[in-house]
Amino acid sequence: MSEKALRPLGISKLDDAEFPPTKGVLVRVTPEAFQHIKAQLTPVLASLGDQGRWTTGGAGSFDPEHPWAHKGTSKIDSGDVDVYMDADNVRRKLQLDKGLDEKTVRKTLAAHLSKHYPTTQTGVQIHIGVPTGHTIPTPNGDLPTYFQVDLPTVDHADDIYKHHEHDYSVQNSPYGGQDQQLALASLVNTIPGKPERTYQYHGLGGALKDRTTGEVVTRDINKVAQIVFANPSATQDWLGNVESMLSHVDGGINSPRLAQFKADMAKKYPQLTEGTIDWFKAIRSKLTISS
Numbered sequence: 494m495s496e497k498a499l500r501p502l503g504i505s506k507l508d509d510a511e512f513p514p515t516k517g518v519l520v521r522v523t524p525e526a527f528q529h530i531k532a533q534l535t536p537v538l539a540s541l542g543d544q545g546r547w548t549t550g551g552a553g554s555f556d557p558e559h560p561w562a563h564k565g566t567s568k569i570d571s572g573d574v575d576v577y578m579d580a581d582n583v584r585r586k587l588q589l590d591k592g593l594d595e596k597t598v599r600k601t602l603a604a605h606l607s608k609h610y611p612t613t614q615t616g617v618q619i620h621i622g623v624p625t626g627h628t629i630p631t632p633n634g635d636l637p638t639y640f641q642v643d644l645p646t647v648d649h650a651d652d653i654y655k656h657h658e659h660d661y662s663v664q665n666s667p668y669g670g671q672d673q674q675l676a677l678a679s680l681v682n683t684i685p686g687k688p689e690r691t692y693q694y695h696g697l698g699g700a701l702k703d704r705t706t707g708e709v710v711t712r713d714i715n716k717v718a719q720i721v722f723a724n725p726s727a728t729q730d731w732l733g734n735v736e737s738m739l740s741h742v743d744g745g746i747n748s749p750r751l752a753q754f755k756a757d758m759a760k761k762y763p764q765l766t767e768g769t770i771d772w773f774k775a776i777r778s779k780l781t782i783s784s
């Protein structure tokens with residue numbers, strides 16, 4: 494969805510066959526571009542109440558403040574930049590009613606941003622196009638190019654964004670950030686010493702919930718790690734990527750606790766028939782299952 498968010502404004506990728514760009518072209522974010530975008534946007538966002546949390550998603554691994562920056566990143570570019578905004582900070586800065594719901598806060602924030610940037614909204618996200626200062630030839634003439642920045646604006650952002658920081662230090666990893674979330678959700682279903690499916694992981698909202706009541710047990714990523722691994726020494730580092738999680742689970746990928754994760758990975762190959770040789774090879778390759 495992310496790279497399609499600015500389509501309503503005529504801004505899309507140059508190779509977007511469904512919606513060719515008519516007003517602007519989306520370009521990918523390099524580490525150098527990330528620093529430029531952050532320097533430009535931080536004061537703008539701060540003037541609206543919150544300078545944002547820049548260490549999430551793929552582009553976030555380019556940030557020197559990323560929790561795994563010292564390990565390096567395998568990412569060379571990214572389709573967009575994700576910056577978590579705290580809705581309550583925006584409420585206060587814009588002098589909005591304390592009881593105003595998140596949806597209205599996002600709408601108000603988007604209205605302010607739209608005065609300076611192409612802006613759309615989907616769900617909890619505000620999407621803006623940040624001009625690169627360059628143009629590119631297209632069938633519709635020379636068009637300006639943009640970097641896409643997504644601004645999920647939510648309450649409890651200081652806890653939630655930690656759930657969207659990913660360790661991309663593993664070279665040639667078959668797994669992405671979404672896979673990390675799927676693996677965590679699988680582990681949450683089978684907490685040692687607890688009845689199966691006692692808890693539910695809500696990745697987008699960055700919370701571990703009681704499955705029966707829906708109440709939030711914790712949003713603290715380190716506490717989530719301690720509960721998931723039934724180990725008081727567990728930290729966010731254990732959850733940084735799929736490889737790290739596998740190293741802390743008995744049996745690795747073959748652990749019964751990861752059955753759901755393996756099924757989720759299989760769904761990524763809908764073009765293959767389950768049980769065929771091609772299907773098995775694809776899944777085995779993805780999950781590094783030994784023969």
